Amino acid sequence: MKKLLILLAFIVFISGACKRNISIDKQPDDDKSTILGKKTHVLETSSIVSSDSAHFVMNNNAPGYKPQIDDIVIANPSSENKYGFMSKVVSITPGGSQTTYNTVPAGLNEAFEQLYLNTSYTDSSVIDGNLRTGSLVNWSFEDGIGQTGGLKYGGQLKINIKRFDIEYEKNEGFFLPDKMLIRVVMNSDGSSFQIANESEVAITVEKEKTLKRIPLPILYVPIPGTPIVVSLTQVVKLNVLPIIVSGKAKWKVSPLMTAIVGSKYENEQWTNISSYQVNNSLVNMLLSDFSKDFKINASGTIFKPIYEIAPYGMSAMKGFFEVPSGLDFVMQQKSPNVTLDYKLDVAGGIKTDFWFSKPSTYSITGNVVSKRLIEADFLKIESPVVTFNGDCGPVQSPNRTYSLMVSFNVSDVFDLEKNIGWQLVEKIGTQNPVTFSVPASANGTISYKGCMNFGSTSKSAPITIYLKARNGFESNQLTFALVKPEEGKDPQRIQILSGDQQLNTPGKELAKPLVVKVTDANGDPVEGVAIEWRVRGGSGGSLTTADIKTNALGLAEAKWKLGMEGTQDVEVYGQKKNYSQLDGSPLKFTLDPGEIRSRLLGDWMLEKIVIYETWPGGTPRTLSYKNEYFKFLDDGSYTSTSFSRTGGQNYFSTSATGIKISGLGSVAQNYTVTFSEDNKLMFFKGINGNSYFEMYYYK
Structure with a gap:
């Protein structure tokens, strides 16, 4: 074993018009010494005449060590030896004034017994x-x-x-x-x-x-405690x-x-x-x-x-x-x-x-x-406003009795209306699509009226409208529910049942559907209530599916694909029999702010809880845990080894800086949340009751 403790060599490489100034931001600890291998030798660069990947040639009369077969030899870069080398001698060809050493490449593992870079x-x-x-x-x-x-x-x-x-x-x-x-x-x-x-x-x-x-x-890596430089x-x-x-x-x-x-x-x-x-x-x-x-x-x-x-x-x-x-x-x-x-x-x-x-x-x-x-979309229907009516007013065609009115603006990116023209396409229920022109009002708003004769059996029908340019471009589609007024329960209230505050993943469909419930004055579900869904804000957001009326349980749901950017939400509307808005209408589904929730989701281990009592004379105490497992799920619930409770009490919600979590105590608790840069450590802190809590988690 040989220990070499001499001053580091710093090298500046000059080649043509390019000079490298290397900023070395870290250095190894001084107490981690380098130990060369038993057969490793550092050669004097002045003794080397030439070298390549399979040979090097040395002057016989040069001072210094003469390598032997199986030696690991290291030479620093020089004018004759551009990169330097680290090689193993496999054979030797003697000569009169020079000796050729035949080699194979060697590596750090066999050249050093101990090395820290x-x-x-x-x-x-x-x-x-x-x-x-x-x-x-x-x-x-x-x-x-x-x-x-x-x-x-x-x-x-x-x-x-x-x-x-x-x-x-x-x-x-x-x-x-x-x-x-x-x-x-x-x-x-x-x-x-x-x-x-x-x-x-x-x-x-x-x-x-x-x-x-x-x-x-070229980068030159100095080997600590030696004159060796690896290129x-x-x-x-x-x-x-x-x-x-x-x-x-x-x-x-x-x-x-x-x-x-x-x-x-x-x-x-x-x-x-x-x-x-x-x-x-x-x-x-x-x-x-x-x-x-x-x-x-x-x-x-x-x-x-x-x-x-x-x-x-x-x-x-x-x-x-x-x-x-x-x-x-x-x-x-x-x-x-x-x-x-x-x-x-x-x-x-x-x-x-x-x-x-x-x-x-x-x-x-x-x-x-x-x-x-x-x-x-080069043609896009924007900001639709829907009004439901009990009848069609002036008859447009025989037997059409119930209607809805839609007003909307049009985004026409390439001015297709002026250059090639476009029309509105209407499809009501199972009828064939109908294409017709719709003039814009003075302020550019388009108004559309859809009418439907339900007959004696039908209760509702979907109406889909979109724009179609003469070159074939189609706009986004709007689908609405045209519902026949009927006797029975009188809907009074609409509320969000599930799907609110999901994680914001731009361009993706949310994991859970948006679900609303309509009830009457007694809180009983009402079937057949027309539901209108509107996507607000964002770029390209849409509803991939949407119920146009409530089912027997008073429920209606939609699946929401998010736009790529911007603040976005979904508004939900419903009407009473007198065509006034249901109590709670419009509802608004919004998104989770994102970062806290996205970093929180997954598996964690609770390491310890430190409790600081706030009353006079209170002293800190630490509760240590082993194998205390937490799993935070995308639906806002969590499971735990010791803290899981029956009856659906294990849930959480997040904000831009913190978490509100139930199941850890008798009431829901609020904490600020921070993470390590690599997301391997998580830290809760907050005041609950008369105590200040710090909770340490790791992955």
Whole structure:
């Protein structure tokens, strides 16, 4: 065993016009000394004449150690030895003035008995004389590729490598390291990307293409307590495609993403520690950019940055991380007329030869993150106001006796009414759709009147209306209940039964339906009451199903698919027999604020409760728990090992900062809630009765 305790070497690498200034944010603890392996030797760089991945040559008359077969030899970078090396000698070829040593690559695990690395590098480079702390990779399509497989590209892609972390721990007496971590932080801030098929012919590009391969400055990792420096070469590649576009189309996207990609070995297991998010937007979409029939499908990868890092420049031992960004685009005549989903994924792998001294690969795959950039109708019915009437007034056609009136505004993004014209489509009950023109009032409001003859048996009928442009585009649909007035119970009150305050997940259908109940003056359920549902706010929110009248239990329900952004809620209306609003109408279903609830859901273990008595002389006391299990469910209930109670008393609700929870005591309790950054620890605190409580949970 040899211990080397000498001053660290700090190296500045100069190559051409690029000089790397490395900011080292962490250093290993001083008391964790480095211990070289029994056959590991550090060579004098001045004695090395040349080297490559399989050999190195030394002057015979140079001072210093002369390697033997099975030695692990380490050399720092030099002018003759660009990257340095860490190799195992397998044979020796003597010469008159020089000796050639034939080698195979060696790794940290066999070169060191004990080693601790914990170092981070942040980006700071001088390129062409200019300080750069932002993008190291900046590709402008105007300077290079203009077209691939019939697709045209424009704009700029910028890949910013913001941080690189490396950790490695091996203790003396163990065959394998206890811990190994590689992590890189990158983003695409400042990117603006355009892709276009300018013909009406479908294009399919099946092969991925590399636009550019860009070497980044070398990272030099100092080995604590030794003169050894391990070099890590970095490369970023920008790839595009494959992609399929069914016709003429053009998109301009700001493809903003942040990715933390990496792998960790600990407790004898590899884990993927990657995380990522998207914050993209679609810019300047015009109808003239798309096929004349406005039927387009496109899917594929628009760009994929690939980050590679290799010890001593050896590609056979490299690690790589790739972040493919793609799109799924649909333009159609049915509502929604256009959708664009942006997709982000992470993949990669670490070759473990250098870190574990045995050949294997840990591969990582991520779950695709998809963000809907747009879901829109070129024609959209907005802000409908519905009035139910007992009769149709002036008869529009024979035997129509009952009606409803709908007034609404129209969002006409591309002024289709002026350019090509549109009409209103009406479908009542099982009748065939009827198309007719509807003039707008002076303030732009459209008024529609639907009438229905129920006959002697029918009690209700759905009415669906939507707009249809002459090029086939259809707006969103509105469906209402036209209910025949009838004798019987007199509905008086409407109330929310369930489905309120669910977790806000933009673009997704809520897990639970929205349920309302209508009762008479005695509290009994009333059947056959017409129910109107209105989605308010948001972008693209809709009801996928909705009961148009109450059932025998006085219940009606709807399923709510949320819009992509904005404050949104659902209002529910119902009328008494005299056509006045039911008591409680309109009801309003709202959403949970989100963050507290989303982080709370799942399994937790209660570790302890600390109680501080507020009366004079009170002293803190701690209640410790083992195997005290809590599971918080999306429906607002929870289960627990010891605190579960019968009779449905275990429920909770959340606000922007806290939780109200029942079942922990005789009354519901209120706490503020905080979480650790990795969401592994949760902390409740609050005053209940004469005591201040602190509750500690962990995952």
